[in-house]
Amino acid sequence: MPRTPNRWTIPLTRLVEVWAAYCEFRRGQIAPSTYDRxxxxxxxxxxxMQKEAPHLRNAIAIRDWLLEHYSVETSRRTIQQFTAACRWAEESDMLPCNPFAGVGRHLRTPRPSDTNWAAFTLEERDRIIAAIDVHAPYYGPWVRFLFWTGCRPEEAAALKWGHVSPDCRELLISEALPQGQKEVQFTKNYRSTRFPCGDRLARLLREQQAAGFHRDGWVFPGQKGGPMHYTNFQTRHWRPIVKDLVEAGHVAFYLSQYHARHTWITGALDAGMTVQDVSYLARVSTAVIYKHYAARARRPIIPEF
Incomplete structure (x- = not known):
């Protein structure tokens, strides 16, 4: 079917209206942190765009303006969202057609960084824990917990004593507290886990309890008594400590505290846990496990042949 010349037409003022309506429609269906972020x-x-290029009147011109002012990946993601908004508007009889359909098709996604899914070795993990104990001892339990559970930082920050069994042998991981949010929300994938605690993890939790606790209190409170401010911890403590270990040759390369999760998943698979069990305990699909973690080693062993 031949395309009409005006297929891509959408004045910027109209796109602003459609986007605002779409955001309101989506607001109640997504996590508050996702909306804000x-x-x-x-x-x-x-x-x-309204301030610098109010004359834009079609999707092609909007795409090209984005490419002039942002990276290809940022432009691609933006066009992707405008496409979804206009598809919704078309289906809601707000637009006669979707002017962004196909507009972002040829924007290539850059290859992910090699460190996106990288993990520390278990030896590096233990060196990081030991260094934190020396230079930032208050955060030692927090770092151990991340490494020993594969918990996302926002999930660990949301953990309260009401989520821990009386004998410290099981955790309910069902909520997240992203940095900057005042209220807890569902985990990233809306999944929950009853996480069994071995001797090492149970001992850590009992030591946390020894400082005094109540069921509505944080398992890992910040130093000022509120929830853990984990981005502040990363900036002030994790980053300089781990970078010092890299410079000293004790850790191969710098990774953020989030990669404690990758380290746990990789270690669990290497220890022989089934992909299904790791998927459940890490609250991530088996497809992601297979694609990014399974059979991926820092230094693959190549047999002689």
Whole structure:
């Protein structure tokens, strides 16, 4: 079917209206942190566009303006969201067609960094824990917990004593507290886990309890008594400590505290746990496990042949 010349037409003012309506529609269906983190930044790009290029009147021109002012990946993600908003508007009889359909098809996604799914070795893990104990001892339990459970930092920050069994032998991981949010929300994939605690982890939890606790209290409180401010910890303590270990040759390369999760998943698979069990305990699909973790080693052993 031949395309009409006006298929891509959408004045910027109309796109702003459609985007605002779409955001309101989506607001109740997604986590507050996702809305604040992702949707707000697309709104800011639209506001900048209104200020600097109010003359834009079609999807092709909007795409090209984005490419002039942002990276290819940022432009691609933005076009992807505008496409979804206009698809919703078309299906809601707000637009006669989707002017962004196919517009972002040829924007290539850059290859992910080699460190995106990298993990520390178990020896490096233990060196990091030991260094934290020396230079930032308050955070030793927090770092151990991340390494020993594969918990996302926002999940560990949301953990309260009401989520821990009386004998410290089981955890309920069902909530997250992303940095900057005042209220807890569901985990990233809306999955929950009853995480069994071995002797090592149970001992850690009992030591945390020894400092005094109540069921509504944080398992890992911040130093000022509120929830753990894990981005502040990463900036002030994790990053300089781990980078010093890298410079000293004790750790191969720098990775963020989030990679404690990757380290646990990789170690669990190497120890012989089934992919299904690791998937459940890490609250991530088996497809992601197979794609990014299974059979991936820092230094693969190549047989002689």
């Amino acid at each position: 992702d949707y707000e930044k697309f709104t800011r790009r639209l506001k900048r």
